[in-house]
Amino acid sequence: MNANQDHETFERLFLPMQTTLRGYLFAATRNWTETDDLFQDVAMVLWRKFGEFDRARSFHAWAMGIARLQVLKRRQTFARDRLVFSEEAIAALALVTGDEHEREDVRLVHMPACLGKLPPHERAVVSLRFEQRQSLAEIGAQLQKSAEAVGMLLMRIRRQLRDCVERAMVPGKVGVQ
Amino acid sequence: MTDHYTDRLISRYLDAVASPEEMAQLDEWVRNDPAVCRALLQMATQDAMVQTIIAEEAVARELVTPGLLAGTVVTTQGITLRQNSGMRLQVGDVLRPGDCVETGADGYLKYAYGDGTVIGVRPNSECELIHGTTLFAKAIRIVKGMLDATVRPQPADAHMTFSMPHGLVTVMGTILRLNTTSDLSEVNVHSGKVEVENGGQRELVAAGELAVAGKEGLSKAKEPELVPPDGITAYEDGKTLLDDSFEHGLAGWIQYTKQGEGNRALKVDAAGCPAICLIETLRDGQSKPVASLTGMEPEGTRVGISTKPIPTECQDFSLSYEYTYHGRPRLAMEGINIDINWERNSPPFLNGTFKQKARPAGEWNQVRWECIWKTDQQGNPILDSHLYFNGEFIARRSEHGYTGKILGLVLEVIEGQFLFDKVVIRELSRVPRQGS
Numbered sequence: 001m002n003a004n005q006d007h008e009t010f011e012r013l014f015l016p017m018q019t020t021l022r023g024y025l026f027a028a029t030r031n032w033t034e035t036d037d038l039f040q041d042v043a044m045v046l047w048r049k050f051g052e053f054d055r056a057r058s059f060h061a062w063a064m065g066i067a068r069l070q071v072l073k074r075r076q077t078f079a080r081d082r083l084v085f086s087e088e089a090i091a092a093l094a095l096v097t098g099d100e101h102e103r104e105d106v107r108l109v110h111m112p113a114c115l116g117k118l119p120p121h122e123r124a125v126v127s128l129r130f131e132q133r134q135s136l137a138e139i140g141a142q143l144q145k146s147a148e149a150v151g152m153l154l155m156r157i158r159r160q161l162r163d164c165v166e167r168a169m170v171p172g173k174v175g176v177q
Numbered sequence: 178m179t180d181h182y183t184d185r186l187i188s189r190y191l192d193a194v195a196s197p198e199e200m201a202q203l204d205e206w207v208r209n210d211p212a213v214c215r216a217l218l219q220m221a222t223q224d225a226m227v228q229t230i231i232a233e234e235a236v237a238r239e240l241v242t243p244g245l246l247a248g249t250v251v252t253t254q255g256i257t258l259r260q261n262s263g264m265r266l267q268v269g270d271v272l273r274p275g276d277c278v279e280t281g282a283d284g285y286l287k288y289a290y291g292d293g294t295v296i297g298v299r300p301n302s303e304c305e306l307i308h309g310t311t312l313f314a315k316a317i318r319i320v321k322g323m324l325d326a327t328v329r330p331q332p333a334d335a336h337m338t339f340s341m342p343h344g345l346v347t348v349m350g351t352i353l354r355l356n357t358t359s360d361l362s363e364v365n366v367h368s369g370k371v372e373v374e375n376g377g378q379r380e381l382v383a384a385g386e387l388a389v390a391g392k393e394g395l396s397k398a399k400e401p402e403l404v405p406p407d408g409i410t411a412y413e414d415g416k417t418l419l420d421d422s423f424e425h426g427l428a429g430w431i432q433y434t435k436q437g438e439g440n441r442a443l444k445v446d447a448a449g450c451p452a453i454c455l456i457e458t459l460r461d462g463q464s465k466p467v468a469s470l471t472g473m474e475p476e477g478t479r480v481g482i483s484t485k486p487i488p489t490e491c492q493d494f495s496l497s498y499e500y501t502y503h504g505r506p507r508l509a510m511e512g513i514n515i516d517i518n519w520e521r522n523s524p525p526f527l528n529g530t531f532k533q534k535a536r537p538a539g540e541w542n543q544v545r546w547e548c549i550w551k552t553d554q555q556g557n558p559i560l561d562s563h564l565y566f567n568g569e570f571i572a573r574r575s576e577h578g579y580t581g582k583i584l585g586l587v588l589e590v591i592e593g594q595f596l597f598d599k600v601v602i603r604e605l606s607r608v609p610r611q612g613s
Binding site for chain 1: 190197342376
C-alpha cells in the first residue's frame, strides 16, 4: 500500500470516529482547550503509528486505546489543578465509546435542527457557554442569575437536546419534531 | 435513560462545578455502572457536537453578507478606540463581531449596519459587537456607558439583542437608549418596543417608557416629568406646531424664511418687532416636516404665525436669547447646530455645533446667544456675537458695517429626526442699537 492509499484508508477510518473521540476527550478532561490539544495529539499519533495498525483488528478500539494513553499522559499535568477521573474511570469511558460511536454520527445530523428549536434565551446561554466558553459564574453575572441557576438551565438544555435528537432518530420519523 | 440526579451530576461535572464528593460519586458510578458511563459519554459528546456546530456557525457568520453583522464607522469625535488593537477608529473602519469599542471622555462614535441600523456610542462608554443568538442576529454587549440605537426591523428569527450587566434587551425595530452603571442598567424606548429580561423576569417596554434593571430586579415606568431650571418657564405641548400649515401662516407669527426643505418662523411682539424666534427645520427627507416644537412664547401670549411684514423700526434693536432644551437621546447624540440669521433669506452668520458638550438625555442644556451693537472709529456699525453652550464659550464673530436687522435664532438639527422633548426660549436683553 502506498502513502496515498494509506492516507485515504486512515481518513476513511478516522473521520467517522472524530465526534466520539472529541466527546471522550471532553468527558475525560471537561476542558475545551485540553480537548482540542489532545485531539490534535491523538490524531498525530494515530497517523504516525498507522503503519503498525493490524488491519484485522478494530480501528476504533485501537484508536481509543491510544487516546486513553494520551489522556493519562496529559492527566498528570491537569490533575494538579482540578478534580479528574481515576485511571479506571478513564478506561471505562474509553470502553463504552465502542457501543455508541456509530449512533453519534446520526445524532450529529439532527443536532443543528434541535439547537434551532431552543428558545432565544436558552440559545443565548448555549452561545455563552459553548462559543464564548464562559464559566457558569460569568454567564450568571451577565444574566443576573446565580451560577447554580445557570447550571440547572444548562442541564435542562442538555436534556432537551438529547431528547430532541433521540426523537428524531426514531425509525420512520423524518426530521426534528 | 438516566435519572434526574445522574443527569445533574454529569452536567455539573461537565460545567466544572462538581464538588469533590460529587466527583468521587461520579467516578465510582463511571467505573461500575456502564449505563452512567454511557450517559456521561453521550452528554460530553453532545457538548462537543454543540461546540463544533456553533464554531462552524461562527465561521459562516464571517462569510455571510458583511453588512448584516458588520458595521461601518460613520462618525467619530474625540478618542474612539478599537480596544482589541488599541488603534483609533476612523470613519470608514469596519466593525465586526469580536470588536470592542471604547470612547474617551470626549469620544463619540457612530456606526451603521448595512440595513440602516445605527448605533451611537457616547462618551466614556465601552461595548463589544458579539454574535447573536442566531446566525443573522446582531448583538452588542454593553460593558459600560451609554449607547443610542436606531434599529431597523430585523428578521423574525434574528432579533437584535443588547446584553447589559443587569439584563438582556431584545429589539425588533425601534429607537432606544441604553445606559449602564455599576448598579443599574436602563433602557429608554423612544419608539417601538423592546423586551427586557433580568433574572428570569421579563418586561415589554414601549415608547416613552423607561426600564431599570439592577440587583433589586426589573422595574418599568413612564419617563419622569421634566422640571425646567429656575427662572425658565417650560411650554410643553408635544404637538406638532409647525407642519405644512405653517407655510400658510399662524396668527401672531411671521414666517420669514422658507428655504430648502425647512420652514422658519418668527414670533413678533405687539409692535411687530421680532421678539422670539424659534424655528423648525428638517423634513427628514419626507414630504412633511417631522418637527415637533414645543411652545416658547412668554406666558399669556398667543402662539401663531402671521404673514405681517417686519417693521423697519425693529432694526434698531439687537436681541439676545437663551434657550434651554431637553433633547431626546438622539438629539443629544447628534448635536444641534445654531445659526444666527440676520434677515430674510440671509445665509447663516454664526454657527456652532455642540455634539460633545451636550448633557445626557434627561438633563437640560442651555444655548445662549449674545449680540452687542457697537460702532467703529468711523462710526460704522459692528455687531459682536457670542455663542455659549452650557456656559461654555463656543464661537464669536464680529460683523462690520452690517446694517441689517436681526431676526433671531434658528435652531437646526444637523441630521436625523427632530426629537426635542421641550424647548424653552427667553429673551435676555433688548439693547437699543448704538447711534440709532
